[in-house]
Amino acid sequence: MSEKLRCIELFCGCGGMALGLKNADFTVEYAADLEPSAVATYKKNLSPDAAEEDVSKITPRKLLDVVQLEPGELDLMSGGPPCQGFSKQRRGAHILEDERNFLIRNYVELIDGVRPRAFILENVAVFGQKRGRVYLEELSSALHGEYYLHPHFYNSADFGLAQTRQRFVLVGIRRDVVGSFEAPKPTVQNWKTVQEAIGDLPPPPADCNTHPEYPNHRTTRISEANRLRFSFVPQGGGWQDIPWEHRLDCHKVTDPKAGGWPDVYGRLCWDKQCPTITGGFDSFTRGRYGHPEQDRALTPREAARLQGFPDWFEFVGNRHQVRHQIGNAVPPPLAQAIGESIKKAFHGGGARNVIKSDTASQFTLEI
Template identity: 55%
Template sequence: MNNLKAIESFSGAGGMSVGLIQAGFDVKFAFDNDQRSVETYRHNIGHHVDTLDASSVTGAELMERAGLPKGELDLFSGGPPCQGFSKQRRGAAALDDPRNELVRHFARLVQEVSPKAFLFENVQIFGQKRGKKLIEELSEKLSNYDVYDFFVCSSDFGIAQSRGRFLMIGLRKDLGAAPPLLPTSTKSATVRDAIGDLPPPPSDYTEHPMIPNHIQCKISDMNKLRISHVPQGGGWRDIPYELRLPCHQRVNTTKGGWPDVYGRLSWNSVCPTITGGFDSFSRGRYAHPDQDRSITPREAARLQGFSDDFRFLGNRADVRRMIGNAVPPPLAKAAGQAIVRSLESTAPWAKPKDLPQKENKTSMTVLS
């Protein structure tokens, strides 16, 4: 099955599109409501992207933008913003967050474009108890799809990051497609694998002349002194008492506090989840393994699985937000490959031996 056609919603800078294209999809149109993300997508991937609001756009409009007649879409993908399900928001505050409405608009657009398959990506906690109500809503609205959900870790896909995510793959029931199996990597990547060959960024805080987005973040002399005491894999507890932040001086040294704060990465391990605060080790374990600085945007992008020719456009805040919010391309590629194999199973030439036989390493549940 060749030239599978896709539309991507909530595309961000294009991490999911990069992976889907690598998996064999032709992304005919993508959209996001963030202008900087759209500019970055257009610069790196193509002009088939625009700034649109998911709450007001219609499926008919998307199909027209993609140049596709009704019934000709193979995949509709997207990862609606997940801030409503951040660890900082609890109970009703999370469930009533207005950004959760975008999940419902994702389901509406799937209904309107009626693709053969859909791919939904979100934070891991969405697939747990706090997201149960919305998952049930999605399944009810998309009852003409067999829906499979997956709890995955990015490190299972050759990414040097312990980023946990929740995926839902829907296959239209009338196709009789085989269940999706995510192909996982046989090689575990480390921080060294991802960024070990990069030279130090320029000391004058300019961009490296040969490496896009490889820019050192300015830090205070005191923070540089603090991090100099932290070994690989260590954190704020390794900083001498008199140099610690006042809040850390008040915390019990054996428990309490966030252990990753002022943390240094280890060459032989993986990075924790890359967030929009990755350029500040006061926000987590984001100090370089050897150098007394936080990781650069290029190092963070590599830890997310982006190649060096992918340039993020905008100011510092724009770039770190886009990188932190991105779907790691290798993860998107694996999901795309799973969908391709399922859709190929509906083709007349497909035989059982053509389908992957290896058991999934990821957790999968069938939602009926």
């Protein structure tokens, strides 16, 4: 029987992280997000123990009461708070004092109050950038130096996805845990291709309805002019392949050698990987999201497969809501690999006390 590892997830979205952690033997006993459609998707697929709630108004005591634990007893807290103030930090600014970062500040306060054995802070790439050392020291100080911090960039293709999405994840391990966290090694030797990920799916219905056997496998309406433009684009090509007379006016005055929007009207290659799936994947006018053979953009089901979701996972909401749920999700296979490495630390594995970053700064920091 698997060990029961108890987890709380905040800013849970549709449940990509939770699904991966579940596959790594964590039980997510409470989840919260402010987006109603994302919470509905989470409840439909994972657990009714999810709430449509503003995380900034949750207290540590409330979280502990919900899961009936005391400080220090929870195994894992996971979350990916939006951090709008990170990308434009001025030199010398304190990242946790920036008013734009109140959600991460709140999340750190919840970690400090709940004192989980480990925590995950996802999608905060600034910690792995040039001044990451300063920000890590600030975060460590806010948590009273109680955690070893392990920042790492992950390429989703290394974990079984046909997508080269880069994802930043910071893992904290409480200092009294016997082992320590080591970033998981790639789980595949050869990257999966787009064809391996979605090549067996039948074409979606022409009337934009959902395919009867594959949830969310539906195409988006496009104009005949755009369909004609895209029909000229070969695999791996883009707007530069569209004949002059059919191009958009803005593309007629753009120098292809200057690079301008190389992925717009982009068609995927069967034998390669997809770039990062974003909330705009259902339109090839937003990037390289065109089907390798059919003259259309990816369907939500195809994008979900490229994100590592199984076909039984059904997304709830309108077109806008579903595409953003998928685009914002943590790929479940990546979350599973990270969860398994955390579990290994709980069992005494890993190296001790060293914080490493595989980013451009290449720093090693003892905290």
